Amino acid sequence: MRQAADADFRTRLQDLLPKLVLAPSFAATLLFVYGFIIFTVVLSFTGSKMLPLYTFVGFENYRKLWALEHWHTALINIAIFASCYIVICTAVGLMLAIFLDQKIRGEGVLRPIYLYPMALSFIVTGTAWKWFLDPGIGLEKTMHLWGWESFSFTWIKDSNMAIYTIVIAAVWQTSGFVMAMFLAGLRGIDNEILKAAQIDGATSFQLYRRIVIPLLRPAFLSAFVILSHLAIKSYDLVIALTGGGPGRATELPATFMYSYTFTRNQMGIGASSAVMMLMAIAAIMIPYLYSELKEKA
Incomplete structure (x- = not known):
């Protein structure tokens, strides 16, 4: 017992x-x-300023938020940044994955090289690209020293082009991670399907367009969700690279939230902007999770 x-x-x-x-x-x-x-x-439903206050004001903070031109600028910038970032990063990641899937020599060396930027923090990435793109010390200065005096690349100082420097740095950081996702998807495709298509006379282009890329739908969906999430909450990369400038040219909702909460002492409005960001992420994540659970069921 x-x-x-x-x-x-x-x-x-x-x-x-x-x-x-x-x-x-x-x-x-x-x-x-x-x-x-x-x-x-x-x-977000209180009249909080410098410190939290629990005076209920309803949707007043949201009304003030959507009346701010500053907030509209942040939304336009996030639309430009997110669309360019997601499309370019997905395309680059897919091309790198297809390249490595050809069983080339040196794949074991190239794969970690492509993945290395993801090991860095966005602060490090932003700082490095800030130095590289700075006309006084970076690419433009180097080209002038090499004799190309007419070369000019001042995007980081140009209010119309500065947002695209954020795109460049973000794509450089995460395209290797997207490549790994697509490479895993490519390696999971049944070779018998590809061999049958080749026997039927399909060219390489037709093979990828009609068979391979449609079979990568789960990888495309996962990449879209992850990249959208990273784009919406981008803060440290922007602060390190441009600081939100010049002017408000690279202001995003995340930097807007920080500035209104901790710099302008408008905690209620800052909280409401954070809730709007949360709703945007939820609008992406909930359908994705629902589709995943539905497929498993």
Whole structure:
């Protein structure tokens, strides 16, 4: 009887141990992620300025937010940045994946080289590209030293072109990660399907257009969701590269939220902008999760 009781106790302990180990992380996630999300939503309906106030003002902060030209500028910039970033990064990642899928020599060396930028923080990436694009010390200065005196590349100082420098840096950072996603998808395609198409006389272009790319639909969807999420919450890359300037040329919702919350002491408006960003991410994530769960069911 005693041996049976000891065995039952050990079984219960083995079942309980993983829960005890995960409990602190689970509690911290509830508090510091979901707890602060709820706190931000509450603040967006209050008259908070420098410090949190719990005077309920309804949707007044949202009305003020959408009346601000500053907010409209941030929305236009995020539309330009996100569309260019997602399209270019997806295209570059797909081309790199197709290139590596040809079983070329040196794939083991090229793959980590392409993935390396993702190991860097956006602060490091932004700082490096700021130096590289600065006309006084970067690419333009180097070209002048090499004798091309007429060469000019001042996008980072141009209010009309500065947003595209953010796109360049972001694509450089994450295109290798997208390549890895597409490469995994390519390696998962049944070779028998490709061989059958080749026997039927399909060219390489037809093979990719009619068979390979349609089969990569899950990878395309995952890439879109991840890149959209990164674009919406972009803050550190913008701050390190352009600081939101020149003027407000590279102001995004994330930098708008920070400036109104901590610089302009308009915590209620800053919280409402954060809620709008959360809603945008939810509008992307919820359909994606629903489609994934529906397919598994």
